[in-house]
Amino acid sequence: MGNLVDNNETVISVNQLSTHYGERLILDQLDFSVRRGEIMVIMGASGSGKSTLLRTMLGLNRPTNGEVNILGTNVSKAKQNELYRLRRQIGVAFQGGALFGNLSLIDNVQLPLKEHTNLDENTIRIMSRMKLDMMNLSGFDSLMPSELSGGMVKRAALARAVVMDPHLLFFDEPSAGLDPVVAAELDEHILELKKAMDMTIVVVTHELDSALRIADRLTVLDQGKMVICGTVDEVKQSDNQQVQNLLNRRASRAAVDPEEYLEMLTRVQAARPHRGHRYDR
Ligand SMILES: Nc1ncnc2c1ncn2[C@@H]1O[C@H](COP(=O)(O)OP(=O)(O)OP(=O)(O)O)[C@@H](O)[C@H]1O
Numbered sequence: 308m309g310n311l312v313d314n315n316e317t318v319i320s321v322n323q324l325s326t327h328y329g330e331r332l333i334l335d336q337l338d339f340s341v342r343r344g345e346i347m348v349i350m351g352a353s354g355s356g357k358s359t360l361l362r363t364m365l366g367l368n369r370p371t372n373g374e375v376n377i378l379g380t381n382v383s384k385a386k387q388n389e390l391y392r393l394r395r396q397i398g399v400a401f402q403g404g405a406l407f408g409n410l411s412l413i414d415n416v417q418l419p420l421k422e423h424t425n426l427d428e429n430t431i432r433i434m435s436r437m438k439l440d441m442m443n444l445s446g447f448d449s450l451m452p453s454e455l456s457g458g459m460v461k462r463a464a465l466a467r468a469v470v471m472d473p474h475l476l477f478f479d480e481p482s483a484g485l486d487p488v489v490a491a492e493l494d495e496h497i498l499e500l501k502k503a504m505d506m507t508i509v510v511v512t513h514e515l516d517s518a519l520r521i522a523d524r525l526t527v528l529d530q531g532k533m534v535i536c537g538t539v540d541e542v543k544q545s546d547n548q549q550v551q552n553l554l555n556r557r558a559s560r561a562a563v564d565p566e567e568y569l570e571m572l573t574r575v576q577a578a579r580p581h582r583g584h585r586y587d588r
Pocket residue numbers: 328333351352353354355356357358359360513
């Protein structure tokens with residue numbers, strides 16, 4: 308990656324993008340771009356089309372209209388080998404893309420390097436350890452995924468997603484299943500990645516607290532339509548009713564009694580099955 312960062316350089320452009328499932332319109336003429344070095348958060352309620360947008364941006368779904376350009380490739384029209392080349396420059400941490408349960412932490416993280424490069428074992432190990440270190444996971448190389456806490460699993464998935472030093476990172480629902488403190492820690496790691504690796508990051512989430520913490524800009528979807536695309540301040544100051552509803556929903560959640568919340572968390576912990584040794588930092 309170069310040292311000269313042009314912050315206005317467009318890394319992703321989404322133009323007039325529409326998608327259907329069968330007859331049903333899911334994404335409706337979306338237009339926005341992602342600039343080099345920024346964190347773009349895509350927000351919206353469940354069913355608003357976030358995952359469909361992510362899949363379409365990665366070329367896993369073909370749009371019915373419009374197009375997505377990533378790093379100069381028209382993803383919507385690209386051939387398989389072009390998509391393959393492009394995806395090598397993109398890191399992806401998906402909700403469902405969990406760690407391989409039969410591989411240790413380090414083996415999970417070094418997998419992309421083994422699959423996509425001809426680097427020797429030693430270099431692969433060093434590169435993987437660097438990413439584990441960045442994610443506060445050094446010293447846990449040989450642990451199996453079942454021995455890791457929820458926060459560690461997410462950090463490990465993030466380490467794996469960036470092990471090839473991608474230009475671009477997609478992260479689907481980072482906070483899902485994490486308690487607020489661990490989710491906030493993960494947000495710090497996302498911010499650190501942006502800073503340390505000069506990375507452009509697209510995060511899909513429905514967690515407003517997390518979105519406001521990490522976003523340079525936000526794109527808000529509602530039923531497949533773009534409600535707003537702007538900086539955190541622009542979103543906060545918007546007089547659009549749907550945006551205000553989203554912000555107010557956060558305010559009412561913030562009013563939760565901390566004692567009650569702690570009790571609820573403890574109940575969940577107590578109900579969890581024993582999973583062997585667990586470590587966290
Ligand atoms: N494979 C599919 N076939 C048909 N309809 C689908 C398919 N996948 C998603 N949908 C529908 O498309 C709409 C958008 O779904 P999508 O998963 O993109 O939303 P989302 O914002 O990511 O939701 P969530 O936050 O719950 O994951 C929903 O109404 C969903 O039911």
